Amino acid sequence: MISFIKSVLIDLQKKGLNLEDLYFILPSKRAGVFLKHHLSTLIDHPIFAPHILSSEEFVEELSGLQNLPNTDLIFRLYETYISLTSKEDQESFESFSTWAQILLQDFNEIDRYLIPQDHIFDYLKAIKELNHWSLEPEQTDLIKNHLKFWKHLKSYYTAFTENLLTSKQGYQGLIYREAVDNLESYMENCKAKTHVFLGFNALNTAESQIIQGLLKNDLAHIYWDIDKAFIDDHVHDAGWFTRQHRSKWNYFKSQPFNWVTQHYTEPKQIEAIGIPKLVGQAKYIGQLLDELTEKDSNVSKIAVVLGEEHLLLPVLNSIPNHITKLNVTMGLPLQFVPLASFFEELLSIHKTNPKQFYYKDVISILSHPSIYPLFDAETSNVSEDIVAYIQKNNIVYMTVGELNQLTTSHSKLIDLLFSSWNDNPRKALEHCSELILKMKWNFEDDKQNHSLELEYLYRFNTLFNQLSQLESTYKYLKSIVALQSIYRELLSSETLDFKGEPLEGLQIMGMLESRVLDFETVIISSVNEGILPSGKTNNSFIPFDVKIENHLPTFKEKDAVYTYHFYRLLQRAKNVYILYNTEIDALKGGEKSRFLTQLEVEGIHDIKSRIISPDVPIIEQKLTEIIKTPSVIEQIKVLSGKGYSPSSLTNYIRNPIDFYYDKILGIKEFDEVEENIAANTLGSVIHNSLEDFYKPLEGSILTVDHLKDFKKCTKAMVTKHFEDLYNKGGFSQGKNLIIFEIAQRYILNFLNLEIESLNQGREIKILSIESDESIDIAIDGLDFPIKLKGKVDRVDMFDGVVRVIDYKSGKVEQNKVEIVEWEDITTDYIKYSKPFQILCYAYMMRQNNRIKLPIEAGIISFKNLNEGFLKFGKKPSSHSRKKDHLITDETLDNFEIELKKLISEICNSKLNFIEKELD
Template identity: 25%
Template sequence: MRRMTIVGWRGDFVSALADIIIERTGADMRRTLVIFPHQRPRRHLVEHLAADPALPKPMFLPEALSVNEWIPQLRQELDPRPLRTVNLLDRAGLLYEVVAGLRREGSGLLAELPVERERFFPWGARLAELLEELFRHGRTPANLQHLSGDVQPMAAALLEHLSLIHERYDAALAERDWTTPGRDARWVAAHADEAAALMRDRQIFIAGFYALTGTEDAIFRAAWESGAAEVVLHTDPALATGGHPHWTCSEHVRWIERWGATPEPHDTAPDDAPEPDISFVEGFDLHSQLKALEETLAVSEPRNTAVVIPDTSCLMPVLHHLPIKDVNISMGYPLTHSSLHRLVEIVLRLQETSQGPGRYYWREVIALIRHPYLKMLEPAGTAPLRGLLREFEKSIRGGGKFLDPTAWEPAADAWPEDADAAFREIQLSCLRGVIAACCTRFETVRTLAELGDALAGIASELVPENGEGPWHRFPIDAECLFRLVKSSIPALTDCAISRDIYPRPVLFSVLRQLLDRERVPFEAEPLTGLQVLGMLESRLLRFNTVHILDATDDKLPGATGYDPLLPDPLRRELDLPDSRHRSLVSAHNFHRLIAGARRVRIYYQCGADGAGPLGGKSIRSRFVEELLWEEEKRRGELLRSGTPPLESVTLPVRGLPTAVHAIEKTPAVQDALERRLAGKSVSSSMLDCYLRCPVRFFNQYLTPLRPVDEVSEDGDPAELGTLVHDVLRTFLTSHVGRPTDLSALPATELMNLFSERLRDTAFFAQMPWDMRTALERTGRERLRRFLQGQGMTTILRLEETYEAQMRIDERPVLLKGIFDRIDERDGEPIILDYKTGGMGVPAHGLWGDDELWNDVEDWEPGGESPLARLAERLPSIQLPLYSHLYAESVGTMPRNAGWVELRDTGAEKFLFSDKADDDLRERAISEQTPAAVRFLLRHMLHGERFEARPGRHCDWCPYGFACPRG
């Protein structure tokens, strides 16, 4: 019986493998070949041999290959025919031809389904990956029948013909002299004896494998049985000593039994190394884990330390929290998580939301020019482009819903004062080049090759011709851009279907799926110091200290993504590995990594909610539960959070802050306020603004701040209100001065006038069709209801202005109001104000609340302010102020004042109820209202600061961006 060498998983596999190679071959390693599961251990082996003082220098190092590099080499040596290894796009295109041919033959479920290129590609990509996996395992699939209702219709149709699809696909590849990595592996496995004979003059070491594919098993076994190869396993040493191996080594047990091998330990000396010191850190979320990791690394030696990240999407926050920035990253980072992918997605959305060439949706254009890659562009000899982009955004926000970004010409004041003609030309040329690359070049793409060329145009704009620029400061972004240029773009331009014409949605769908599969590899140097790895990249490597982050069950072993073509329960029907097998592989990698370390800290979260509407709290990995259970059995008691080795991340909990957010009133602010009151009249809108929130008053009236400009695609409430006021004034002007039954007037005339004026507005033209239709119909109906609810009245004035003087601490202040309408009813004046929005209806019993009014009249600077109480009871001072202005100007007390609620039924809501007597009404208008106005103005002038008053109004405050509440 032949042997398999066992390296105990508590030892350094690379070091042991180097000793075995030297023991078998001596110092002459020129005929030695080492096959690894992946590329990473090769670097460590070379470094170990180079640092060995016992080996003569110079010397020939052994050749080390990953299995995915070695098998294609074997294929080329055994079969010298020039074969083209095709990518996923070629395979999906070939499968479309195969499936379309089967459909034309009219057999089974395929005859009932449309097989169109634009809809088939997602299925073709999954089918190609399934057939590739079958090639790797050396399986010839059977048809899976009667799956209608269990899987999607297309999946059922494809699986029903899987055997024939596999056969014709294989034949089509052979006919074109095409191949795939899986097909190479299957071919070499079918010629395993010939491959073994080819390797007899070499010393081969099959090192560190765990679970083999079917083709790997056949190729390795033939080489091993011929004596050309030796198998070295990194596993539980109990396999060689006759003990009970760890349950995760079951694949090694089956491997040894299947081959009839004799396991022999590499080192027969007893293993006296101490058990790894394992501690557990329980955090509420990822950020609390990173805080604990940062604190630990800040006081520890980074040498021979690994930070292992099961979820690659956590790479960026991990790098941000590491106290040591010079680290070695070794993992595949998803391109979809990069800023580059976000830029590509914006470019695609620009085309998908456009209304034709030169008509791009304004929000997407702003998203483009706000992207950091464009903002950091710095044309040679000038400044960064972000200043010009800022002016471009201002122009966009003040324009229409769709625009031509190539037609923008910056105004003279958009440039810096010292910008000469050359500066302007260089900057504008750079901007136009970027816009053309991101917009214009994508307007006419019809093929995958043209799409790839358009993407290459973006890359050329981002990287200057001289190769300089800020990319050296952003290595991860640079790696992503390199991957796009060297992998994704060639996949589009060099495939067999690259010149076929497809609809634009198909092209964009293909590109998105291609980018979803891209992983950006990081193979940085040096190999010493702090290492940041994925779980797969840690295979066969050993570290003294290991930090495993986010060890939750959805990451370790990880949830298997749903495959709509071949769901997990059907994989066994094709004799393919299922989720249980993948979980076993993940468990072996986890326990092997821990076994070789001296100190292990495992971080996980227990408080954050899982994804999805039914997602519960994250739970620690089943592998972590196993380790905790073993520790509890050893101690004979349950471990409690907060006691070693089960630590808990605790953050200081403080009470809610009670400080009021405010803006201090500096002398400059006080001066601006006094100039504002002295130079302009005071309106009810200004007083209401202060009453609602003094901070908003400060931002709106005392600073140059203005609300952010937005294109009015959802309508403009302020403009709509102005329009409605104008329509009603025009409609009612001819009836001023005479008694009229307004409900008898022609409602159609009013509604048509509204429609005519509405259609002429700019904001209405920018709204979507459905919103325009809804607004017009709703507005017409509201005006009809308003007119229907009106009765006999005499309109005295429309859009009339009234003023009155008031002295505030010997300072004259002019009060002013524009009344929408004044009617005469039963011989007394009624003030009306149209409202298309909300109304500040006073609280019940306001005018009889003597305690409040006494506090309002008696307030002095420095004393307790009744402002908040007044604002709660009197949300708006408009109608009381209008009543007071009318009484002061005309000398007659109005009977009442009311709002006309145009946003609903057009009903009138009055300031005073029918039960209010003349004394209460007269006191409110002539005494309490002036007292409230005087208090507000004195509070403005003498208050120490402008305090924010939080409330529901904060949700739609246009100055929220400048609020100290954040």
């Protein structure tokens, strides 16, 4: 295969042109590297390299203007805007920057296509006046402001372009317009130059006029890279632009239209491969490269063309290890570098100039991989200690002063991160730059190789230097919000460039970087609708119909551009692998590109289609089983000596594995910050408040006066216990205030229930409150001591009947404290955990001779207080219809049998801990 560039050079040699005197103009800089390479293969003696320029460089040279970066243009446009807008109508810079980018794009299009400015701006203003939505004869302020923008567009454009031209600077469109204006004088002064344009396709009006002017004056040659299959097909988008050039350019009315090739119809192996997700495509590209390089080790013939730029890192991580040489043409966008998220988060937490910081923001900043190493101390990491302190003390908001109290060795770093920026962008930029220096010093002190991280830092240091220069030059950044807006704008356009072998090894590039280049094997990713082509996006102030009338490009032309690039890649290739995503990802993916359907319909090539998916091993779901080894049995003996609580036994009933993790291994739940008061905290507050109220009344008969006194103190008591349990977490606002009020309401409702009972003539005597109970249990076959322990919330005498009461802050129904068969009480946690607990308490108190049977035992549910005291009950079996609520010796003897069975099961060395399937 002879590449397009080489065939052009051979033709130029045949014409007898001196190659070193030529001016080559190419669509991209990248193509220039390959042109030099192919030129070196055609000469037999040293020569000076010819002039090789990209189209942008050539036009810039022709215009005499310097191309300004996009961010600078936004500031310059704002300068124009405030000079032409009355002070009361001026928008802030951050508001202006949200629409200025679209306006710049429109100015760019108008100039590149040489649209008469007066015509299009007057036309737009007239359309908007006709189309405004109000039918009222008098225009409202809203409509007046809306129309004012369109009236001012022409004056914005005129003043802005005049300002740029005065300083010999411009945006791309203005440079093109100026280049056209300078074309005549340029041609007068370059009679000895021969320009060679090669590989162009879609040309704007300015480019078209420049090339036609040079061709007309015999100062240029043009080489199209188009195939007969595309240009002769009147509906094929790949030949859309070239057909227009052939039919409309005066030059081709007298000159032949050469360079129409017939490579596309040559035999090719084309595969369309559907793969789920982007990462799936990246992994498959690695697998494909592995297979291809087994057959041919020359990877320089292979190009990987990425439809989406953020696929770059996954692809680089998927390349086989034996491919050591590669060239990445596309840069890695800085927004995908880990540092980007750190500075984005830092700007976000400071943009409201907070007096205190939300704990999740603090933890996120301190734990970020870019900052975490800076807190390393001799024995520990200070950021870890701060995070642990926040979690332990349940802190939801923190001030910078409180953070500084937690560390003396890193107070300077804490200040850089959290001290107030006072909504001052200058201070923000100073802090960010100083943080970058600290990260740099830390990497340099570390003996490990951090070249990539240092490169990241260098690029971000450059970015913040740009921001500092813009801030000091223009003085329009008045807030952190404005700074963040420009930071994001710069971040989206800046890239981290890779150093590689430009002519050797595997070539990885974006679709636009592939222009003019040819490869034998091409792998194209993300060939999905909405990506290739990108579809009907119209980010412009100029309506679609106005664009059509003024011959401005629309999505139709944009699609045709990508159609050409796609098919041009296929022209000279022998092996083509087209990958697309089969899964629907948000707003794109799932539907393969129309390009693939077109390839199949045109019938020129036999397209092999297949859907592949990664090998997912079948993981057999097995219930965890823990063998009771001698060390586990030893821990069980220790636990038995300390004592089993009713809650630990019900935890075993629920799932033996949870019991093993908690009681045998001692693994506790992660101590998270309780941002909203949790159910267990609410329950503890209610328990502790009632304990403080009732504990002094042990042995006394309860009176209405007692209860009225309790009601008066309820708020103070609840506040005290919330402060004790919730540490420094606040409960004066939001959900926590609601939960605080609920705790008070529960207690007041309970006290009212007690008052109602007393008013009905009931007598309530408090026997014990929060009583600690513990007993020894002898179990046949076990030769080590076993204890049962627990805390009984309340024991009282209600009209002469002793009641053992357990408080529950959640909702409990009467049927949840009743059983049918004794054997079931240790098997079903959901149904029988409540009766199991209250029977444990009654059993311990009987064994300690603290109560005389018969008694009642049950639950008071604060979320179901209307039901009152929910008594334990033994539901009737099939041969008995009587429901028994009294707890007798027989009741507890039956319970004892099941309790000992359960403990025996836990202690039995032959019965392993086996996980239960939870519903």
